[in-house]
Amino acid sequence: MSEQLHYALFTGCTAKQSTPELLSSTLAVADKLGIKITILEEASCCGASHLQDFDEFLAHVLNARNICYAEKLGLTMITICNTCQLNSAMTKHALDKDPELKARVNEKLAEVGLEYKGTSEIKHFLYTLIDEYGIDNIKDKVEVPLSHLNIAPFYGCHNIRPSELHEDANGGENPYNPTSLDRLIVALEGNPVNYESKNKCCGFHVELQANHTSEVLAGNALLDAVDNGAEMMVTPCPLCHLKMDTYQDSIGEVMGRDVELPVLHMPQMVALALGCSEKEIGLNFHVQKAKHLYTEAS
Amino acid sequence: MSTQTEETVDDYKAFNTDEVDTFQPTRKVTLKTFRFNAETDYLPYYKHYEMEVGKDELILDLLNRIKWEHDGSFSYRRSCRHGICGACAIKVNGKATLACKQNALELIDLFGEELVIEPSSKKRAIKDMIIDKADFWAKHAAVKPYVVADVVARPEHETKQSIAEFNNFLDSDLCIQCGACHYSCPALEVNDAFLGPAALNAAYRFTVDTRDEAGDERLAITAQMGSGVWDCVKCFECAEACPKDINPIEKIGKLHNLQFVRGVAESNVATRHAEGFLRGMKKTGYLDEADIVTYSEGYLGMYKHLGTAMRMMKVGKIHWHSGIPFINSIPKIKNLDEVQKLIEIAQTHKL
Numbered sequence: 001m002s003e004q005l006h007y008a009l010f011t012g013c014t015a016k017q018s019t020p021e022l023l024s025s026t027l028a029v030a031d032k033l034g035i036k037i038t039i040l041e042e043a044s045c046c047g048a049s050h051l052q053d054f055d056e057f058l059a060h061v062l063n064a065r066n067i068c069y070a071e072k073l074g075l076t077m078i079t080i081c082n083t084c085q086l087n088s089a090m091t092k093h094a095l096d097k098d099p100e101l102k103a104r105v106n107e108k109l110a111e112v113g114l115e116y117k118g119t120s121e122i123k124h125f126l127y128t129l130i131d132e133y134g135i136d137n138i139k140d141k142v143e144v145p146l147s148h149l150n151i152a153p154f155y156g157c158h159n160i161r162p163s164e165l166h167e168d169a170n171g172g173e174n175p176y177n178p179t180s181l182d183r184l185i186v187a188l189e190g191n192p193v194n195y196e197s198k199n200k201c202c203g204f205h206v207e208l209q210a211n212h213t214s215e216v217l218a219g220n221a222l223l224d225a226v227d228n229g230a231e232m233m234v235t236p237c238p239l240c241h242l243k244m245d246t247y248q249d250s251i252g253e254v255m256g257r258d259v260e261l262p263v264l265h266m267p268q269m270v271a272l273a274l275g276c277s278e279k280e281i282g283l284n285f286h287v288q289k290a291k292h293l294y295t296e297a298s
Numbered sequence: 299m300s301t302q303t304e305e306t307v308d309d310y311k312a313f314n315t316d317e318v319d320t321f322q323p324t325r326k327v328t329l330k331t332f333r334f335n336a337e338t339d340y341l342p343y344y345k346h347y348e349m350e351v352g353k354d355e356l357i358l359d360l361l362n363r364i365k366w367e368h369d370g371s372f373s374y375r376r377s378c379r380h381g382i383c384g385a386c387a388i389k390v391n392g393k394a395t396l397a398c399k400q401n402a403l404e405l406i407d408l409f410g411e412e413l414v415i416e417p418s419s420k421k422r423a424i425k426d427m428i429i430d431k432a433d434f435w436a437k438h439a440a441v442k443p444y445v446v447a448d449v450v451a452r453p454e455h456e457t458k459q460s461i462a463e464f465n466n467f468l469d470s471d472l473c474i475q476c477g478a479c480h481y482s483c484p485a486l487e488v489n490d491a492f493l494g495p496a497a498l499n500a501a502y503r504f505t506v507d508t509r510d511e512a513g514d515e516r517l518a519i520t521a522q523m524g525s526g527v528w529d530c531v532k533c534f535e536c537a538e539a540c541p542k543d544i545n546p547i548e549k550i551g552k553l554h555n556l557q558f559v560r561g562v563a564e565s566n567v568a569t570r571h572a573e574g575f576l577r578g579m580k581k582t583g584y585l586d587e588a589d590i591v592t593y594s595e596g597y598l599g600m601y602k603h604l605g606t607a608m609r610m611m612k613v614g615k616i617h618w619h620s621g622i623p624f625i626n627s628i629p630k631i632k633n634l635d636e637v638q639k640l641i642e643i644a645q646t647h648k649l
Binding site: 013014016017018019020041042043044045047048049050051052053054055056057058061062065108109111112114157158161162163174175176177196200201203205206208209210211212213214216217220246247249250284285286287 | 391392393408409484485488489492523524528529530531532533534535537538545547551554555558566567568569571572573575576578579583584585587591594595602605606609610612613614615616628629631632633635636637639640641643644645646647649
């Protein structure tokens with residue numbers, strides 16, 4: 001790599017609150033790989049597709065504001081949450097193809113001295129690692145091969161669907177047969193688990209209003225992974241992580257079967273293989289115990 | 299000149315040699331095919347059919363070949379053969395597929411040389427690919443999928459609609475009721491009451507039709523907890539499945555919005571969840587994870603989450619003071635005043 005990769009990181013809310021391990025492992029991975037990260041400390045919540053239900057225009061204005069800060073730096077904005085990726089990309093697409101909407105949004109942004117131009121790309125960290133840093137380059141940096149682990153990739157909806165929205169940011173990943181996480185696991189010398197639910201929904205978004213649906217969807221995916229020999233699951237989305245990690249007790253009750261499967265964030269898995277520190281990987285923040293994965297890996 | 303001619307001939311030969319080397323007239327494929335007859339079979343089973351598939355063949359052609367060349371009892375629905383009747387919707391390797399619109403080699407490229415041929419919904423199978431769509435039609439009927447209006451027998455002038463008004467529902471009107479989205483919806487898979495993306499798309503289509511007078515009634519039907527728009531899990535499977543590119547989840551989003559635009563939204567756990575994002579954003583710029591649960595559920599509803607909250611607290615995911623005003627530990631974004639100002643000047647709805 002001739003030029004150092006440099007990205008503007010949109011952390012999203014969970015990495016700043018309930019999943020601090022996502023942020024620390026992301027920064028650790030970037031550091032190990034020599035990727036420069038500038039955190040967008042000005043960026044607000046993306047609305048998580050719920051604010052969008054309430055007030056779509058306001059959600060566009062707030063997301064456009066976040067993107068403005070990446071544009072000011074002249075950098076690609078990277079996300080570490082599928083839902084942040086979806087909502088930021090949705091705003092970008094809507095504004096870039098509808099000059100009238102863009103003008104209306106910019107009229108509001110002008111009140112706080114900002115202008116959305118459409119000059120920054122928006123990509124999930126998973127795809128910048130694979131497509132821009134390069135999967136072979138990651139392979140060269142592996143210090144602790146994950147060859148002892150059967151790892152179930154869980155893709156999360158909002159990185160792969162709707163494919164039309166994501167195809168320019170996710171390397172044209174097919175939502176019916178996604179491969180990026182599988183390829184990443186192989187690059188880290190882990191054993192990817194093949195199971196039907198890997199591209200399905202975790203149910204996070206209806207956790208409050210349709211709890212049973214949420215628990216069964218998460219339960220189906222977790223048990224499918226377990227039944228196919230998974231010893232851990234990995235996901236690029238902290239919302240999938242929260243649903244699948246913190247609710248395993250109640251999911252077990254609904255499914256009538258105990259569930260015990262550590263669910264790691266994608267950067268945590270990479271950090272394990274790159275030999276990052278235990279503190280940076282932050283497995284202690286998991287509800288379903290996962291600390292043994294670090295010991296084993298070392 | 300002669301050299302040039304020779305080069306041209308050589309180029310032509312080279313081109314043709316390449317073509318012979320790489321040209322694959324057909325590809326061998328195994329169709330692992332779901333078979334079931336509700337009248338005679340206790341359980342479904344799979345049969346494997348091998349065939350050479352050419353580049354112009356559609357999945358429907360392969361279904362025909364199973365029936366014509368292998369087993370005359372193989373059953374599936376088909377009619378128009380050009381993507382308009384919606385009869386031939388099935389699933390191939392889990393992908394919702396309108397058989398008459400889908401090139402077979404494209405799917406072989408995607409999934410490899412074994413294609414798994416299944417009905418849209420295995421649990422609703424009657425015979426092979428044929429399913430009982432009664433649930434689909436019942437849900438469709440439940441949203442009043444027609445224009446409700448007092449029709450004057452002898453109108454003095456035509457009912458006019460602007461192009462913009464027409465465009466509001468043009469794409470949602472293209473639905474061919476194939477059921478591809480409905481039977482791809484994971485929420486429906488676990489919640490029989492959910493109306494599903496096709497019915498909700500139809501509800502949207504007639505609600506925004508300027509000739510229609512039953513919009514509020516339809517919004518009330520589609521706002522029901524347990525069956526309506528708030529039970530959508532936001533997975534975008536329907537957007538991916540639709541062979542007519544309708545994007546049903548976008549219409550579900552618009553139905554959410556319409557509840558607030560028309561001021562008919564009731565205050566409940568789902569509407570407070572949507573609106574409640576702004577509470578945290580005004581204070582810190584971020585969503586307040588603890589507050590959104592308390593605010594959406596109400597203090598009485600919080601007991602359901604105590605177990606999870608305790609587990610999260612134990613590992614440091616949340617803190618004892620999370621959600622308590624003034625002492626909670628959520629950081630603030632830089633330039634928070636901008637977000638506060640934008641919420642003030644750009645918010646268009648209220649709950």
